[in-house]
Amino acid sequence: MTVPLRPFGRTGVKVSALALGTMMFGERGNPDHDDSVRIIHRALDAGINLVDTADVYSQGESEEIVGKALAGRRDEVFLATKFHGQIGTDPNHFGNSRRWIIRAVEDSLRRLRTDHIDLYQVHRPEEDTDFDETLGALSDLVHQGKVRYIGTSTFEPSAIVEGQWIAARRNRERVVSEQPPYSILARGVEREVLPIAQKYGLAVIPWSPLAGGWLTGRFRAGGAQPETSRGGRQPGRFEIGAPENAAKLAAVEALALLAEQSGLSLIHLALGFVLEHPAVTAPIIGPRTFEQLEAQLDAAQVRLSRDVLDEIDKIVPPGVTLSSRDQGYHPPALEPARRRRSAA
Numbered sequence: 001m002t003v004p005l006r007p008f009g010r011t012g013v014k015v016s017a018l019a020l021g022t023m024m025f026g027e028r029g030n031p032d033h034d035d036s037v038r039i040i041h042r043a044l045d046a047g048i049n050l051v052d053t054a055d056v057y058s059q060g061e062s063e064e065i066v067g068k069a070l071a072g073r074r075d076e077v078f079l080a081t082k083f084h085g086q087i088g089t090d091p092n093h094f095g096n097s098r099r100w101i102i103r104a105v106e107d108s109l110r111r112l113r114t115d116h117i118d119l120y121q122v123h124r125p126e127e128d129t130d131f132d133e134t135l136g137a138l139s140d141l142v143h144q145g146k147v148r149y150i151g152t153s154t155f156e157p158s159a160i161v162e163g164q165w166i167a168a169r170r171n172r173e174r175v176v177s178e179q180p181p182y183s184i185l186a187r188g189v190e191r192e193v194l195p196i197a198q199k200y201g202l203a204v205i206p207w208s209p210l211a212g213g214w215l216t217g218r219f220r221a222g223g224a225q226p227e228t229s230r231g232g233r234q235p236g237r238f239e240i241g242a243p244e245n246a247a248k249l250a251a252v253e254a255l256a257l258l259a260e261q262s263g264l265s266l267i268h269l270a271l272g273f274v275l276e277h278p279a280v281t282a283p284i285i286g287p288r289t290f291e292q293l294e295a296q297l298d299a300a301q302v303r304l305s306r307d308v309l310d311e312i313d314k315i316v317p318p319g320v321t322l323s324s325r326d327q328g329y330h331p332p333a334l335e336p337a338r339r340r341r342s343a344a
């Protein structure tokens with residue numbers, strides 16, 4: 001069964017209702033390049049045409065794997081990557097400055113073995129950089145033909161709106177998409193981000209639709225701590241016994257029961273939920289193995305009934321994110337220098 005297509009915001013481009021995330025390909029997850037290429041090809045053969053990567057995933061290795069996989073198939077794919085994260089140790093090989101963007105895009109193009117990126121995303125906002133500086137550099141890349149569209153990721157509501165206003169007032173290229181965290185366990189974006197995206201006609205491609213693995217059925221109360229590829233990078237976040245995860249674990253238990261009663265796998269319930277929001281274009285699935293991809297491919301056909309959606313709302317109410325670590329935003333710390341005009 002092929003993955004259906006959906007409009008990518010108001011760009012006129014059609015993308016698959018599931019996007020393939022490639023964060024797990026490379027040293028950080030699956031270090032076997034041939035296996036990773038096989039997974040990418042299986043996704044393309046199943047009808048996925050939106051592939052998401054980032055320069056920072058395994059420090060360029062994910063982009064290299066995607067480049068290998070797309071040799072001869074580049075035109076089939078709406079290729080999305082990102083800049084912002086620290087590459088290497090040079091303090092200026094980071095962030096959203098014109099200086100770094102102009103360098104970072106060349107590095108990504110080389111690793112991806114292509115002459116253009118379909119969607120170039122700002123991975124995170126950067127408070128020291130005027131967003132007009134960023135949009136100006138990105139607009140130049142669009143005019144040069146190196147980038148087709150500009151997107152953002154994990155931007156707060158005010159920053160999304162500010163981006164639209166800057167583009168209009170200063171004649172910059174417009175941001176056409178946002179990539180926020182969104183899953184049954186992390187519903188915070190339902191409050192403002194998703195309604196704003198609808199208002200401005202932005203495509204929305206949510207990350208971590210399975211909450212990084214919590215919604216796969218491997219995390220169960222009373223069960224053994226599951227092996228996860230992420231525990232080492234984010235201590236505590238994936239520990240089933242940690243008090244900070246108690247609410248998530250209780251929700252997962254209730255959701256697993258609901259999935260069983262509905263005749264669905266927990267994975268299909270979780271992806272079906274994200275697909276159901278009218279603002280969402282395509283959740284980005286993040287398989288590390290071939291089997292993990294297979295378990296998710298049919299999810300685009302799942303339609304959750306109103307009763308099932310109501311039950312989910314009872315387990316995790318609309319707009320609620322159960323753990324602040326899943327919301328993706330890092331609000332500025334309220335240190336004295338930010339609250340006072342002077343240190344005196």
Ligand SMILES: NC(=O)c1ccc[n+]([C@@H]2O[C@H](COP(=O)([O-])OP(=O)(O)OC[C@H]3O[C@@H](n4cnc5c(N)ncnc54)[C@H](OP(=O)(O)O)[C@@H]3O)[C@@H](O)[C@H]2O)c1
Nearest residue numbers: 021022023207208209210211212213216228229286292295
């Ligand atoms: N913009 C951003 O800041 C941002 C942040 C995160 C991700 N992303 C993008 O979004 C994509 C998806 O994010 P994500 O990887 O966090 O998504 P996710 O689907 O919430 O989590 C993926 C993890 O779930 C586990 N999993 C997946 N399928 C499974 C299955 N069938 N059975 C058991 N476990 C399974 C795997 O964990 P194990 O590896 O432990 O087996 C896998 O690494 C990424 O590839 C990336 O492209 C973007």
